[in-house]
Amino acid sequence: MEFFTKTANGNKSVDTDKRSIFNGIWSLMKGSPENRIIELYRQALSEALSLEDLNERTQRVVHILTLALRMRDIRNGGHGRRSEFFTALLTILPIINDENVTKMILSLVATHHGRWKDLTDICDNLDKPSTFSSEFIVSTKTIIRNLFIDQIKAEVEGRHALTMCSKWFPTQNGNLVRAVEYGRALFPHITQDLTFQGKPVTEASPLNHKWHRVLKSSRIYLGTLRSKIPMLERFLCQDMADEIDPQKIPGVARQRNQRALENKASLRSKKGDVQRSENPKRIQCALNVAAHALSAQEAFQAHRKKMDELMNKMSPCETDEQRQQLALQIQEADEKYESTAPKVHGGDTVTIEALVSQYSRESGPNVMIETQFQAMQSKLKALATLRVLYVLDTSGSMNGIPINVGTGLVALCASNAGPAFRHKCVSFSGSPQVWDLSNMNGGNPRLYDYIQHFNRNSIISNTNVKATIDLIAEMCRNVSDVESLDMIVFLSDCQFDQIANTTTGITAGDYCKQKFASINRKMPLVCFWNLNGANSDSPAEPSDHGIVMMSGYSHTMLESFAETVIAASQASLEEVKAQREAAKKAFEEKRLIAIAKANEERELNTYQVMLDFCEGKFSYPLRMKLAELETGLFAEYTFTLPEEV
Numbered sequence: 001m002e003f004f005t006k007t008a009n010g011n012k013s014v015d016t017d018k019r020s021i022f023n024g025i026w027s028l029m030k031g032s033p034e035n036r037i038i039e040l041y042r043q044a045l046s047e048a049l050s051l052e053d054l055n056e057r058t059q060r061v062v063h064i065l066t067l068a069l070r071m072r073d074i075r076n077g078g079h080g081r082r083s084e085f086f087t088a089l090l091t092i093l094p095i096i097n098d099e100n101v102t103k104m105i106l107s108l109v110a111t112h113h114g115r116w117k118d119l120t121d122i123c124d125n126l127d128k129p130s131t132f133s134s135e136f137i138v139s140t141k142t143i144i145r146n147l148f149i150d151q152i153k154a155e156v157e158g159r160h161a162l163t164m165c166s167k168w169f170p171t172q173n174g175n176l177v178r179a180v181e182y183g184r185a186l187f188p189h190i191t192q193d194l195t196f197q198g199k200p201v202t203e204a205s206p207l208n209h210k211w212h213r214v215l216k217s218s219r220i221y222l223g224t225l226r227s228k229i230p231m232l233e234r235f236l237c238q239d240m241a242d243e244i245d246p247q248k249i250p251g252v253a254r255q256r257n258q259r260a261l262e263n264k265a266s267l268r269s270k271k272g273d274v275q276r277s278e279n280p281k282r283i284q285c286a287l288n289v290a291a292h293a294l295s296a297q298e299a300f301q302a303h304r305k306k307m308d309e310l311m312n313k314m315s316p317c318e319t320d321e322q323r324q325q326l327a328l329q330i331q332e333a334d335e336k337y338e339s340t341a342p343k344v345h346g347g348d349t350v351t352i353e354a355l356v357s358q359y360s361r362e363s364g365p366n367v368m369i370e371t372q373f374q375a376m377q378s379k380l381k382a383l384a385t386l387r388v389l390y391v392l393d394t395s396g397s398m399n400g401i402p403i404n405v406g407t408g409l410v411a412l413c414a415s416n417a418g419p420a421f422r423h424k425c426v427s428f429s430g431s432p433q434v435w436d437l438s439n440m441n442g443g444n445p446r447l448y449d450y451i452q453h454f455n456r457n458s459i460i461s462n463t464n465v466k467a468t469i470d471l472i473a474e475m476c477r478n479v480s481d482v483e484s485l486d487m488i489v490f491l492s493d494c495q496f497d498q499i500a501n502t503t504t505g506i507t508a509g510d511y512c513k514q515k516f517a518s519i520n521r522k523m524p525l526v527c528f529w530n531l532n533g534a535n536s537d538s539p540a541e542p543s544d545h546g547i548v549m550m551s552g553y554s555h556t557m558l559e560s561f562a563e564t565v566i567a568a569s570q571a572s573l574e575e576v577k578a579q580r581e582a583a584k585k586a587f588e589e590k591r592l593i594a595i596a597k598a599n600e601e602r603e604l605n606t607y608q609v610m611l612d613f614c615e616g617k618f619s620y621p622l623r624m625k626l627a628e629l630e631t632g633l634f635a636e637y638t639f640t641l642p643e644e645v
Contacts, residue, residue: 005537008397009463010498012505013537016549021047022587023542025067026610029079029552031401031533034087041068041091049095058637059434059579061096063129063614066103066622068092073113074349076618077560079552082118083198086125092223094136098632101219103143105626110147112621116168119144128636129536148312151186155225166225183218190214236260246292251372258368260288267361279340292342292372299341300374301444305332308419346372352408353401353553360404365448373447376555377416383417384564388485389524391468393492393531394458395429400532403458406491407555409529411450412555413489420483427454430470432460434475445644465496465508465539468481476524482611485524489558493532494539509540525565529558542610543584546603564612583607586614595603 005015017024017036028037041064048060053186070078071151072085079085089109093102110116123144148169154160157403170178184190193201196209208215233254235244244261254261263286265271276282310330317323355369355376390410394403414425414437423438423445435457440449490508499511506514509526515521521548528539530551538548545590550561568576587607613619623639 002500003123006505007537009495011465011496011539012018012507013494013496013539013543014076014507016538016542017535019535020542020587020607022063022067022610023538023606024536025064025531026539026542026606027536027549028071028084028086028088029530031228032084032536033534036536037084037087038091041088041246042095043093045095046230048545054636058634059586061633062619062623062626062637064092067610068618069105069113069503069622070471070618072109072118073550073618074115075557076113077613078113078554078620079557080349080351080554081552082121086118086122089546090122090125090132093140093153094132094450096365096633097145100629100632101145101626101634102140102483104629105580105622106140106143107147108572108621108625109162110151111517115164116148116151116165117234119446120168120170120175120178121210121611122385123175131276145182145185148182152186152225157220162225162228164229166222166295167229167231168441172220176207179205179215179218183214185210186221187214187217188215201508229468232257236282236285237542239279239369241279242281242288244288246289247344248344249289251344251349253357253373254344254368255350255358255372257436258358258366259625262286262368272457289366293344293367296342296344296371297367297374298550299343300378302339303333303521331335334479341379344371344375346375350376351553352376352412352555353405356404356408356451359448359451362448365446370446370448372421373412376412380413380555380559380562382559382566383413384418385420386562388413388417388486388489389421389424389426389489390414391426391428391488391490391492392431392454393429393463393474393490394427394454394460395463395495396460397491397495399460399533402493403454405531407451408447409491409553409555409558410454411445411447415445415450417462427457427458427469430464431459432471433457434471445550459553463492463496465490465492466499466511469508469512473519475549476516477519484522487525487527489527491529492532493535494528494537495532495535496539500531507541509544512547527561533604540606542587544608545605548604548609549606550609559617560613560618561609564609564616567612568608578610580605580607582613586611613642 005013007013016027021040024036024040025044028040037428044064045061048057048064051060066084069087070083071088072078074080089105093105096102106119106122108117123141126132126141132300148165151160151163151165152169155162155165170182172179190213192210193212195201196205196212201209231247232249235241236257251259259266260276263276263282265276288376307330309332310326314323317326352373355373358369359366359630390413391409392406398406410425411421414421414423417424423440424434424436427433427435435453437445437449437453440453472488479485496508496509499508500504508528512526513523526547528547528549530538530549531553533551538549540549542549548561550557571579583605584607587610620641624641626634626637627639629635629637
């Protein structure tokens with residue numbers, strides 16, 4: 001089977017889907033065509049369920065479920081994508097065809113990886129014309145209804161902590177048919193109404209007339225819970241805006257209601273930045289939110305300065321005792337900041353894509369956007385410990401969302417780097433350029449400054465990755481081992497120009513290896529991060545050591561990847577080799593051609609990163625739930641939580 005293809009610009013690349021089904025699933029992201037998602041998951045499940053060994057079969061299905069949940073996850077290193085996840089999930093569950101598995105997965109979606117609204121969205125998807133069997137549709141909708149009902153009853157009766165379940169419980173203003181169905185499940189003793197406002201109810205009467213008492217009872221019942229949830233929208237609408245605590249505003253609510261919190265006119269009104277309301281409580285709310293945002297920024301900058309000072313003292317330390325004392329001071333300073341400093345939510349549930357999109361509607365710097373930008377930085381602790389160079393593709397094919405996301409990720413990660421690489425990056429198109437933005441905004445460049453810089457300085461041309469790799473190699477040629485790079489991250493759509501004018505060509509990954517070998521330097525770990533879901537080819541083999549392929553828009557995925565890199569650097573060589581063999585067995589299907597003998601160094605490859613994700617902490621909640629099942633495919637599946645967790 002031929003695994004190689006060409007980019008749109010003629011360079012040799014790897015056909016991701018043909019090389020490995022799992023590598024294809026790993027590369028799925030926003031913008032990936034629906035039919036590709038369906039085909040890959042169907043094929044992966046078909047091969048997994050055909051395995052004769054029960055243990056291998058269940059492990060393979062666990063990997064598939066983990067990768068599907070990664071598409072949705074908004075907190076633990078996943079994509080945060082909804083529509084692509086719904087496509088994947090509604091491909092997998094009918095094939096597994098086990099109500100217990102479906103219930104368990106949907107429960108995890110509502111409470112751990114996503115939110116309760118995801119369940120109503122899944123019902124909406126099931127209402128659309130589809131190829132799902134009527135049995136699957138009825139069964140899944142019933143499971144979702146029962147999850148809502150059981151959760152609401154548990155919260156009302158005090159058996160479960162308050163969640164956002166009541167907020168997303170179906171209402172007659174949203175989906176009347178579903179509201180009646182759920183209401184009847186809550187109050188099975190209430191029969192259909194005979195009259196409505198003094199008039200007889202007939203078969204022709206509207207549904208809300210027939211079940212008025214049920215709907216009213218539901219509203220009252222849910223009201224006991226909703227009144228306890230400090231929903232931002234209710235405070236804004238009920239003239240209690242001045243009572244809003246800026247520190248408790250959820251990240252997504254802060255991002256979506258930004259202009260209301262700033263007391264600025266809605267963008268839909270097209271009035272610009274005029275005052276939204278003359279209500280003194282709304283004005284006070286805006287003042288409170290702005291003051292809190294500024295204090296959070298000041299605390300963040302002070303903490304960063306303190307941490308830089310402590311880290312700078314680490315290198316001259318001569319004894320382990322001195323290093324341990326400094327490490328303890330760093331830990332204590334970090335814990336004090338986390339527990340006492342004013343902060344805002346949004347470092348995990350809001351994506352950098354959302355903040356960059358907000359700036360497209362702003363005429364200048366915005367303190368609320370910048371504060372959420374800093375909240376994201378405070379979550380990226382692993383990345384700050386690595387020496388990473390970020391390389392942004394500004395070619396013509398990156399136009400639109402990819403360049404916006406790439407700019408945001410460069411701004412986020414370069415701002416969060418250690419002092420030596422902070423605010424330094426490379427951009428490339430027809431030729432590469434090295435940038436140092438550390439002098440902007442008094443030494444503290446904002447997201448706004450990064451966006452403006454790349455808007456002014458991006459030359460939209462071709463995608464000359466060869467010249468870019470040459471430049472980076474020259475930058476590394478005379479650097480000491482202590483100061484050498486840990487990693488190079490290319491943020492691109494990976495549609496590179498032809499590197500070698502030969503019949504077979506050469507991939508970008510191979511050229512990286514050749515170039516660093518030619519200057520007698522060890523190549524840093526190279527990450528090609530794809531920002532265009534429409535592209536399915538990759539610049540290296542997933543089994544290539546020292547090169548990893550990632551994709552998507554979520555900064556939490558980059559942090560998760562960094563944790564894997566750090567863990568691999570601390571493991572013994574034997575552990576790394578064992579993981580490499582396990583990854584090869586798990587993800588390289590038998591139909592693949594043989595690969596070169598593994599390099600016995602600590603270099604990661606894409607398969608190893610995938611295995612760490614599929615068998616690491618992210619998968620533990622899923623594995624624990626699956627181990628509780630007593631029937632079906634997972635009846636004999638066992639999982640013991642590792643002691644270090």
